[in-house]
Amino acid sequence: VYLVGAGPGDPELMTVRGATLLARADVVIYDRLIAHSLLDLAPPSAERIDVGKRPGRPTRQSEINALLVEHGGLGHEVVRLKGGDPFLFGRGGEEAEALRAAGIPYEVVPGVTSAFAAPAAAGIPVTHRGLAADFAVVSGHRDPERAEAGWNWAELAVGPATLVLLMGMDNLAEITAELIRHGRPADTPAAVIQSATLPGQRVLRAPLGGLAARSGAAGLTAPAVVVIGAVAALGAEPVPS
């Protein structure tokens, strides 16, 4: 079983290794948001199983783990295709644990994460000399399956120079307000990148204090990546080709 990162959206941003494995897969078990052109890399005879967690038709993580163990146990070449990087908020760690517990050989093939690729697609480096020597990546999504401790606002507000927020659109107003309340200046540059690296990519830049309202007014929705910090002011003027 190969736990493969599909990258941030653009099918060409998958790794060569991932593409090679797809081309010989017996079974592809994939998430929502995976580009169809990636699925086309698999042989026509390959079984394709959509386990995207759609509203109203959820596949629980335990069922996905069971599918991987079942097909892996049959000796199939299984590609578990996950958006971004499998080990970054991708629950790939849980899938790896399930496979290890079942004694099924597996390999993790990392992918390009949207945590950096989305900012890069907007011209924003998450680190930059003189502006940001460190950064943190946080998930803005609260897992409904369990009570989480929540975010450490005090730490995030005054901590790393750059904050990258994944899955943060649903709670953007609360998150930006809490960051400001705990000391991140309201005029901190920030940006929302929607559908990064895809043809429909949209970028909105606004100070932290106005980010949620302006994103709402512009109709920006998930999937989107939020960048907060001085680097978000960089790369504003692309050079026309």
Next chain:
Amino acid sequence: VYLVGAGPGDPELMTVRGATLLARADVVIYDRLIAHSLLDLAPPSAERIDVGKRPGRPTRQSEINALLVEHGGLGHEVVRLKGGDPFLFGRGGEEAEALRAAGIPYEVVPGVTSAFAAPAAAGIPVTHRGLAADFAVVSGHRDPERAEAGWNWAELAVGPATLVLLMGMDNLAEITAELIRHGRPADTPAAVIQSATLPGQRVLRAPLGGLAARSGAAGLTAPAVVVIGAVAALGAEPVPS
């Protein structure tokens, strides 16, 4: 000019897009540590320029920027091949700024960063349900060209659940001691992954308090990635294929 991430080491972990661009490059300007098999993807006629910052024969960043502007200005298809991801401690932001200032069209092609790929290659997810909901990536390298403010030990010690340290081997004893002094328990799981994803990969796991001494005793050296946090205890027993 294409600022292309070469990935963490294994040439197959470059993106399909990066490989496509290399195959039609007129000029490849590359860093030290780039796999030779990647350079072989470029046409035989392509000019290959090594700007690796070797001890005793440094190429200054300003010279690299000038090379990019020069070749880009001549209308060449230039691939600037950088280890990992170009915008993550890769100074790609500075190269992009130089190109933008010179009015030369450029594109950033993100890469798989060793910040996640190295832990993944050791079976370690940087986030994991119940263990780590956030993480920070910091550079352990102090830039000799300028006085930096240094690290915020208090924040790093008690902040994000997982810390990933890049370029940290030279200062590992100091960094681990400071983290412990500021409140990260000495028995926090930690790992060093050397030459991640390459045939010579080595992994050492030790509690934070003993990490530097044991790494030294084992002869682990750069390039290496250090992971600190509960997740570093995961994936210790690979399943034999």
